[in-house]
Amino acid sequence: MRYLDAEAIENIAIGAAFLGTGGGGDPYIGKMMALSAIKETGPVQLVSVEEIQDADFFIPSAMMGAPSVLVEKFPKGDEFVRVFDKLSRYLGIDKVTGTYPMEAGGVNSMIPIVVAAKLGIPLVDCDGMGRAFPELQMTTFNLGGVSATPMAITDEKGNIGISETISNKWTERLARVQTVEMGASSLISIYPSTGKQLKDHGVHNIMTFSEKIGEIIRSNDVEETVKLDNLLTLIDGIELFEGKIVDVIRRVEGGFNFGEATIEGLNKDVDTEMNVFFQNENLIAEKDGKAVAMTPDLICMVDLETLMPVTTEALKYGKRVRVLALPCDKKWRTDEGIATVGPKYFGYALDYVPVEELAAGGRADV
Amino acid sequence: MRYLDAEAIENIAIGAAFLGTGGGGDPYIGKMMALSAIKETGPVQLVSVEEIQDADFFIPSAMMGAPSVLVEKFPKGDEFVRVFDKLSRYLGIDKVTGTYPMEAGGVNSMIPIVVAAKLGIPLVDCDGMGRAFPELQMTTFNLGGVSATPMAITDEKGNIGISETISNKWTERLARVQTVEMGASSLISIYPSTGKQLKDHGVHNIMTFSEKIGEIIRSNDVEETVKLDNLLTLIDGIELFEGKIVDVIRRVEGGFNFGEATIEGLNKDVDTEMNVFFQNENLIAEKDGKAVAMTPDLICMVDLETLMPVTTEALKYGKRVRVLALPCDKKWRTDEGIATVGPKYFGYALDYVPVEELAAGGRADV
Structure with missing residues (x-):
């Protein structure tokens, strides 16, 4: 306590x-x-x-x-x-x-x-x-x-x-x-x-996990790259993309915010593009048309420099972001979990593949 | 009791x-x-x-x-x-x-x-x-x-x-x-x-009023015209129209039955037409384009011969009907009553005129 x-x-x-x-x-x-x-x-x-x-x-x-x-x-x-x-x-x-x-x-x-x-x-x-x-x-x-x-x-x-x-x-x-x-x-x-x-x-x-993430993001006495490393280590996550938002489509329907953000690559991701699809929450991240992370795994957009989280309602043209991902709680990775919150439930014709497998070169089959 | x-x-x-x-x-x-x-x-x-x-x-x-x-x-x-x-x-x-x-x-x-x-x-x-x-x-x-x-x-x-x-x-x-x-x-x-x-x-x-109406409608030992007279006397009502349904437009929307019945005149009403507009209940009756009864007064469609009530979901082409009307309860004929259930509330550009005034030659102004 x-x-x-x-x-x-x-x-x-x-x-x-x-x-x-x-x-x-x-x-x-x-x-x-x-x-x-x-x-x-x-x-x-x-x-x-x-x-x-x-x-x-x-x-x-x-x-x-x-x-x-x-x-x-x-x-x-x-x-x-x-x-x-x-x-x-x-x-x-x-x-x-x-x-x-x-x-x-x-x-x-x-x-x-x-x-x-x-x-x-x-x-x-x-x-x-x-x-x-x-x-x-x-x-x-x-x-x-x-x-x-x-x-x-x-x-x-x-x-x-x-x-x-x-x-x-x-x-x-x-x-x-x-x-x-x-x-x-x-x-x-x-x-x-x-x-x-x-x-x-x-x-x-x-709450404790959230607090530790917030501590790292809010720490101003460490270098940007160290901060990112600390964060990825804590969350057991990966960086999917670095880029600049060039388009946001959104609509409010049925008490949800639906939409899609298009992000043009920067730095390590130059000449590539990412699309993030959301329904209130980010659901699917595609890099050059191929899924690289999908619900129920977590797709988190943050400010490129400060790593402050960017919520879907705050997405806007010109904003420079990093897209990070981490594995969901293992309770979601059951058949019933995937049926409840997997890509197909949300209307995407994708079989769920864990984000760490996709990162290791696994392929999301349609 | x-x-x-x-x-x-x-x-x-x-x-x-x-x-x-x-x-x-x-x-x-x-x-x-x-x-x-x-x-x-x-x-x-x-x-x-x-x-x-x-x-x-x-x-x-x-x-x-x-x-x-x-x-x-x-x-x-x-x-x-x-x-x-x-x-x-x-x-x-x-x-x-x-x-x-x-x-x-x-x-x-x-x-x-x-x-x-x-x-x-x-x-x-x-x-x-x-x-x-x-x-x-x-x-x-x-x-x-x-x-x-x-x-x-x-x-x-x-x-x-x-x-x-x-x-x-x-x-x-x-x-x-x-x-x-x-x-x-x-x-x-x-x-x-x-x-x-x-x-x-x-x-x-x-309930007692309904019972008396039902008694008259269900009585089979009296002539049709006598039965109608008895009913109109009991309800203090008038007969608006006699005719045959020639068209019914309807849709279910927002948990309502909306629609309109077009009735071609017979007998005393030959060569005229009546339109009855409804939202679950009959709201406006127009004879040759002029309102002859309007909500909150009661517009009741019945079978031409038996006087059995015809609900809006039972309206169909070819059915021969009488359209009767009677004054609503006086609680509805207040300013607040008319604001709550008058023709304008339902989207009709009509000032409410009591059915008995319309029958006596009063005119519904737009």
């Missing part, structure tokens, strides 16, 4: 935005919310899954929808607590033990910090993805048979919904249409889970 | 379908559900608003969505009880006093009979429209300031939602998108109301 102070929050916001693979929300918005919350209440308690009891009970709070909308529809902060509180009362649990993040992201790793601060409850160092994904059934809890419902949903206007569904895919469908109607973004509390479920089916130590 | 037996149900189904003005569901489906329920449980108790206490508490159950879908997606019957029960438990009320119909319709007047039968509770002779309307905020309760939420929604698959909204228009918006996702029809429990609210804001004696 330890406490997250302002410095930890700054690091986690950046690291989580990195692991958000383009989605999960803008880390600046996220950290401002969390910093403002702990300024009022003092530091937040972070507990590891080893420190919780099997019978403890946890509820996360998260943003759902198109991250680009959040920039204009800034949450007031009471929505997170409202949706958390609504679900607690619906479940009839007098004392929810604590909260946890649903996914890693610049906003979605920060919301549970706000909830933990405001309600004086601990935050568990565990999430349900080990990265960010666009749909509600895309969690390691779902793979473990944990129900996403009862869930609660709210908007900044004060509308509230509760759902109990016959499957986690139906949770996504019914929450998605409400999110779109609410203005393409909403706040949700979902996957109410016992300590045992977090232990068995969560991705552990995600 | 009296009991509704099979004969009463047969009459109410037909009369309510008549008052459903094209919507509210098919009376054959409706009556089969109700008859099957009372066959198991015995007759259902019908109480008038004078017989209930101010502090009593009532919840309706109703179908939401495109009536045409219901024909193919026949409810199992347990959905009505599930949604009623879910809302009761959410409200924390151990003993809900009874139920009531949300609107008059071939199905929607029958569903509360099924609920009353299965749960052994009384049914109040009162609804929230005095006819049928397509959207959830279109109730006399809404005009009286009664909140539509908490409400519950379910589908035949078993998904369940609860909403609490900032306005009754938001109730409609969020329930509508869920209904569309559920397959264009759903079951809802909405407008939980006290006895006092039913007394102050409901349309009273609607």
Whole structure:
């Protein structure tokens, strides 16, 4: 058990935005919310899954929808607590033990910090993805048979919904249409889970991992190449590309940000081109038309010099970036995991090949 | 207080379908559900608003969505009880006093009979429209300031939602998108109301009125013209048109049946044409291009000979019909009532003129 102070929050916001693979929300918005919350209440308690009891009970709070909308529809902060509180009362649990993040992201790793601060409850160092994904059934809890419902949903206007569904895919469908109607973004509390479920089916130590990534990215006393090496070593990752964004196509549809970034090679990648396809999160990276990384592995775009994560809503012409990749949590690399979040689910006619195999010369077959 | 037996149900189904003005569901489906329920449980108790206490508490159950879908997606019957029960438990009320119909319709007047039968509770002779309307905020309760939420929604698959909204228009918006996702029809429990609210804001004696209408329509021992006279006298209505349907345009969109029927004049109306525009319910009747009846007044299409009501999903080429009209409940004829359900709300550039004024030679100004 330890406490997250302002410095930890700054690091986690950046690291989580990195692991958000383009989605999960803008880390600046996220950290401002969390910093403002702990300024009022003092530091937040972070507990590891080893420190919780099997019978403890946890509820996360998260943003759902198109991250680009959040920039204009800034949450007031009471929505997170409202949706958390609504679900607690619906479940009839007098004392929810604590909260946890649903996914890693610049906003979605920060919301549970706000909830933990405001309600004086601990935050568990565990999430349900080990990265960010666009749909509600895309969690390691779902793979473990944990129900996403009862869930609660709210908007900044004060509308509230509760759902109990016959499957986690139906949770996504019914929450998605409400999110779109609410203005393409909403706040949700979902996957109410016992300590045992977090232990068995969560991705552990995600806040600590995010914090370490953020520490490296924010370190200003090391050379650029050393910083990159440190980062790649920590995440067991590879650099896919260095280049300049020359085109971004995007659309908001069905409560998602869909799009594609075209990146012209620089330095080691001169005379080549990369295309990154995204649905909130980066899903496929192609170099000169050949896939070099694919979901569920993490494709992370960062600023060429500072290594600060670049979320999909911040992609713009002329920005110079590095595209990094790292292996996803091993829970995703099962048949069911690939069926749930692999390239085919998202409509790409590609068989999943792990990023490290592709880097070693493996070929993605169509 | 009296009991509704099979004969009463047969009459109410037909009369309510008549008052459903094209919507509210098919009376054959409706009556089969109700008859099957009372066959198991015995007759259902019908109480008038004078017989209930101010502090009593009532919840309706109703179908939401495109009536045409219901024909193919026949409810199992347990959905009505599930949604009623879910809302009761959410409200924390151990003993809900009874139920009531949300609107008059071939199905929607029958569903509360099924609920009353299965749960052994009384049914109040009162609804929230005095006819049928397509959207959830279109109730006399809404005009009286009664909140539509908490409400519950379910589908035949078993998904369940609860909403609490900032306005009754938001109730409609969020329930509508869920209904569309559920397959264009759903079951809802909405407008939980006290006895006092039913007394102050409901349309009273609607089941009894439906029953009397049904009795006349189903009477086979009187001449056709006498039957029509009896019906028009009872409902204080007029006959707008006699003709043959020569064209029906329709589409299912956003959980509604939209469309237009073109009717070629017969008998007294030979050489003229009528157009009836509908959104689930008949909204505007035009004779040779001039409006002769408009929402919220009731435009009821019936079989030319039998006077059996013709719902919008049953409109078809060649069918010979009479188009009747009657004044709506006076609660609708206020400024707020007309703003809520008048022709302009539905997109028609017409100032509302009461049907009896139009019949007396009044003119609908654009």
